[in-house]
Amino acid sequence: MGRIICCGLGPGDPNLMTVRAYREVRGAKHVAYFRKRGRPGQARRIVDGLLAEDVCEYPMEYPVTTELPFDSPEYARLLxxxxxxxxxxxxxxxxxxxxxxxxxxxxYFYGSFMHLHARLEGRVEIEVIAGVPGMTGCWNSVGLPIALGDDVMTVLMGTLPEDELERRARNSDALVIMKTGRNLKKVRRALCAAGRLDEAWLIERGTTSGERVARLKHMDEAECPYFAIVLVHGQGRRMEVIECPSA
Incomplete structure (x- = not known):
């Protein structure tokens, strides 16, 4: 019997893969990965040039992505x-x-593989290799600490209702808003209503060659890519900076 080894590849830059994931990818004889039909897929892009020449590939193409509302019965049935x-x-x-x-x-952090894991657990041997979450790469791209001291950090989905986004934005210190993409206008309105827009950053394709980092208030309300995250940094307890006496 073989195993299923799910490798977390990190936020996008191949250099941010763990050593263990890198070794598994380099030694793989059979690899599977999710992708939108007609696209190479982000996971496949990350390992481009790392796979063995004779590797067998199994692209798992989603039957639907944004063509139907994510909360519709047909979307759920197809997925x-x-x-x-x-x-x-x-x-x-x-x-x-x-x-x-x-x-x-x-x-284990909003990964699509978890839907397979739930269907395979107990039937085959499964190993999951941890990866750096995408949001970690994004706040490092901004170059500011996401949370300090007693800051409470909340992870939100841009697919939430606008009033829910606004309420949670008001009641948390640091914010990570995922699944921004087509929800950018709604996210922007919610943050504005909560008085947090001036603090917000938009990071598109974090850590990749196509990365863009900008203040959200300076961006127009056009749709952004699927791989985009909005961050609002916490302003928690900061230790006083004391100058060291000169020698």
């Missing part, structure tokens, strides 16, 4: 069928070989 079919296929493959599944960020 559920998709995960079920791929879980069955991977289970059959692992009867003979190890499969390395590539996952952006950290698999």
């Amino acid at each position: 559920s069928t998709f995960y079920h079919e791929w879980a069955e296929r991977l289970a059959r493959l692992t009867r003979a070989v190890d499969i390395v599944v590539l996952c952006e960020g950290d698999p």
Whole structure:
């Protein structure tokens, strides 16, 4: 029996992969990864040039991404069928070989692989290799501490209702807003209503060659890429800076 090894690849820059994930990717004979139909996929981009020449690839193409509302019954049905079919296929493959599944960020942090994990747990041997979450790479790109002292950090989804985004933005110190993409206008309005827009940063494609970092208030309200995060840094307790006496 083979295994399924899910590798967290980090935020996008291949140099931010863990040593353990790098070794698994380099030694993989069979790799699977999610992607939008007709696209190479972010996970596959991260490992470009690292895979063995004779590796067998299994692109898992989503049947739907933004074509339907994410909370519609049809969207749920299509995705559920998709995960079920791929879980069955991977289970059959692992009867003979190890499969390395590539996952952006950290698999246990909103990773799509968790939908397969739920369907495969107890049926095949699964190993999950931790990765640097995408938001960590983003706040390092800004170059400011996301939280200090007793700051409370809240992770929100841009898909939440606008009033919920506003309420939570008012009641937390540091904010990470994921799934911004098509929800950018709503996120911007919610932060403005909560009085947090001036503090907000927009990071697109963090840590990659296409990275863009800017104050959200200076950006227009056009849609941004799927791989985009909005950050509001906490202003918690800071230790007084005391100058050292000169020698």
